[in-house]
Amino acid sequence: MISKIFLNTFLLFSVLTVYSQSDTGEKNNTKLLKITSKIYMLQGKGGNIGLSFGNDGIFMIDDQYAEDIEEIQKDIKKISKEPIRFLVNTHFHGDHTGGNAALAETGTVIFSQLNVRDRLQKMLKRESTKISEVALPVVTFNDDLTFHFNGEKIYVFHVHNAHTDGDAMVYFTDSNILHTGDVFFNGKYPFIDTENGGSVKGYIAALEMATKIINEDTKIIPGHGNLGTFKDLKDTIIMLQTLYNRVATAYVNRKTEAEVLNMSDITKMYDDQGYGDGFISTEAFVKMLYSEVEKKRASIDQIEETNKAAREKYDKMMKDREEKQKD
Structure with a gap:
């Protein structure tokens, strides 16, 4: 095997x-x-x-x-x-x-x-x-x-x-x-x-x-x-940045992977140029992008959750302190 x-x-x-x-x-x-x-x-x-x-x-x-x-x-x-x-x-x-x-x-x-x-x-x-x-x-x-x-x-x-x-x-x-x-x-x-x-x-x-x-x-x-050519290389950079950012925006807006895959407008301009005609299909490429965004956002979301919990704890502590001072 x-x-x-x-x-x-x-x-x-x-x-x-x-x-x-x-x-x-x-x-x-x-x-x-x-x-x-x-x-x-x-x-x-x-x-x-x-x-x-x-x-x-x-x-x-x-x-x-x-x-x-x-x-x-x-x-x-x-x-x-x-x-x-x-x-x-x-x-x-x-x-x-x-x-x-x-x-x-x-x-x-x-x-x-x-x-x-x-x-x-x-x-x-x-x-x-x-x-x-x-x-x-x-x-x-x-x-x-x-x-x-x-x-x-x-x-x-x-x-x-x-x-x-x-x-x-x-x-x-x-x-x-x-x-x-x-x-x-x-x-x-x-x-x-x-x-x-x-x-x-x-x-x-x-x-x-x-x-x-x-x-x-x-x-x-x-x-x-x-x-x-040099231009071909630059075009690939722009394509990757553009599609990654589009998928990231959809993810932040709470779109699921299935929903993103159905958003054909995300990749249309590149699909029309034949980018999805190779052995890496548009679907496979978008799935990879979504997974990469999800991994990156997971750490960001975790930090945001930690910060939110810290703020709530701080607010509660300040509220308790104010109530004690009133007493």
Whole structure:
């Protein structure tokens, strides 16, 4: 039995399979997009892969599902026969780390934020999870690290509690290309894994942090979706802020989750743009937002209740004092 998160991820992403056909007539599940002379994006059933080719070898970001890694390796060899020297996992989900074991066995060194290794290691210890020990990242970092590879500086930095608790973005500083991992779904409602450290607040903060590092000319490889722009990133921030605030307003006005789900006007402007056409439906996204608002408001409501009780106690104490003074 596959672990819950890997199974859910597989079911979610299996709908994204796109078949193309090679010159030999063989069907492919992947597509290579050339961004610059040395940076490519590889799309397939899982998360988008980033690739840097050069004299130093191949630098890779994420590796999709285990069952597709052989095809992915074949595609990569069409561009370069150099070894894949370094692999960065942007987070722990199986559609981004499934090829780890196969690549590690060829000598690829795997890097990740330390929470990614911790989560994969915990999964290894579960009897129901069949993940090879070699799939674990061998180098971890807390906040950031820098590679000097293929003639440019590659900056890898951790963004806190966004899609998960171990997300990393990768910025090719000279090529001006950013790989966001799943902290950016281009043009679709994102999957925010609140069960594994993700949060709406952290997701927005991560995207805002990215906008301070990149510029308006940056090309962006999203975790899922087509190659993006600075504007696409900003649009996602606005979408998240807008819909979160609308759901929060409804919650404060005592609307139940069911009532909010029936308020189609909340998301209409984004649904009309196709945001709900991905594997994260409008309903699933709104439910997640409502749950996040409810968690945040619970602490606020508790404070308000405590303050109310304190005021009532104080008022009673003052009233008793006044009555005693009258006597």
